[in-house]
Amino acid sequence: MSTAGKAKRRKRSQLSLIWFRFRKNKLAMLGLIIFLMMIFMAAYVSIFGDYEKAITMDMPNKLQTPSAAHLFGTDQFGRDILMRMMFGARISLSVGLLTMVLSLVVGSLIGAAAGYYGGKVDNLLMRIMDVFLAIPSTLLAISIVAALGQGMFNLLLATAVSQIPAFARVVRSAILTVKGQDYIEAARACGMRGGRIILRHILPNAMGPIIVQATLNIARTILGISSLSFVGLGISPPTPEWGSMLSEGKTMMRYYPHLILIPGAAIALAVMSLNLIGDGLRDALDPRLKN
Amino acid sequence: MSIPLIETRNLKKYFDTPRGMLHAVDGVNISIQAGNTLGVVGESGCGKSTLGRTILQLIKPTSGEVLYNGQNIAGYNERQMASIRRDMQIIFQDPFSSLNPRMTVRDIIAEPIRVCKLCHGNAEIYERVNKLMDTVGLASRFENAYPHELDGGRRQRIGIARALAVEPKFIVCDEPVSALDVSIQAQILNLLMDLQSDMGLTYMFITHDLSVVKHISNEIAVMYLGQCVERVNSDRLFENPLHPYTKALLAAIPIPKLMPRKRGAGIIKGEVSNPIDPKPGCRFASRCPNASERCLSEELRLVEAEPGHFVACALYE
Structure with a gap:
């Protein structure tokens, strides 16, 4: 059984090898630290923060500039912007990540099938994707939420569906470049079937563009939810959420820029940290870039 | 003779391209006895690799038969192939x-x-x-x-x-040494030959290098533009090549010699004609020094010019 033990050690060492390569990338580590801090903030904000401050109106204190009482000032309804930003991270980050995962998985499978099987399958799947692409993504999301009814899950579904075509296209083209390699043919020669070939050989080698697409996707989702909220189909008004903070503050940004600077910075920071993590992950997963 | 391990009958593979049908493999008949090596030679683009992949059903043939142990596997789907995949493997040219x-x-x-x-x-x-x-x-x-x-x-x-x-019985070696240094080439060739004698493997050895093919094969098939133009055991091919194309190939082997060789002797001129919708008649006719009216009009089939020596040429009919 010593060989099995060795195999287990090796598996772990491969993971630790990836971690080792990731850790050496300073920017990626910075991204990871920022992102973990944001997750931590979203998870534990209720311990030190006060949700009431984030949702109750306080008209006498509206539109205050940053002060000791309100570190980032207050918005047009007198709500504390710091609290709104911190509580908003919960919805924005979770919806952003979940939408990304959902559209990544579905889009990748569709794109992979289209790219790998080609011909009729490709045509059928990609024409369906074209139909989705032809409808503006906001309109598509609005109609999905309107049809299924309001709610967190439907919101997630709506934003994910509108992102799927983008993933499918990126994955399909990434797969077309890998498909012609001889090791795919070698796998077929020993009787491997399509699904396993895609998972074992094609997707790992087509990862680069997919990761980039995934990280960019989160920003688009967060902003997408805000436009849904704007027409009243997203998150209902008092609930704090970065995208709707942005669109609410938009009208007053000339006189009170902090209304949009704070949520804008939060979105930018989240996207940037995910981008850095994505870049680092892509490099760490590629054994050719070792040393 | 017993049943050959691998046999193809009038095997064809056409690719549908925007400019017409590309005849990659056009009616090839070969057979390989168990434990033997068939060398397949020909210049780039003559359909050698496509032939190998078509036999393995990695590419579905357009028509014709592929017999494995007498069983026609052409057009088998993946499920039917599953039990046969184990017996047939491939070694690729590009180790990268x-x-x-x-x-x-x-x-x-x-x-x-x-x-x-x-x-x-x-x-x-x-x-x-x-x-x-x-x-x-x-x-x-x-x-x-x-x-x-x-x-x-x-x-x-x-x-x-x-x-x-x-543990395959049959391996298609698709130019396994052409991407390697000469010293490494010899090592890999010797390895392949040792493995053959130890395990009783059967090879189809695809190459454009005649010196390699002589080293390893029992029988050689010469291909030109998707067709097999000559087939004979390897010693005989080097002693007595019959097809004008084979003669030209053999004449083109560089010989290390101090005195300069007469230039251009037996070197064929022109380029390989287009494999897309080829004209009827001998594919080699446009470059052949012995071409006649007949070569341009009718399809030529492999005929037995001497015992065990097959050639597709009007000169020997």
């Missing part, structure tokens, strides 16, 4: 693109074993991988290396070990 850059040597060789469920449990699988690495002359310290860390010869040995992992 034929190995997944994200897998370790051990995982690459273990994969066919896992797919075919030959062994169960990692311990058993890895023991077998180590044995295979030993067989092909790879030191076990490389088992956790990635392909890009190794040189071309070692990478090609990985490819061979992967092909051997399922």
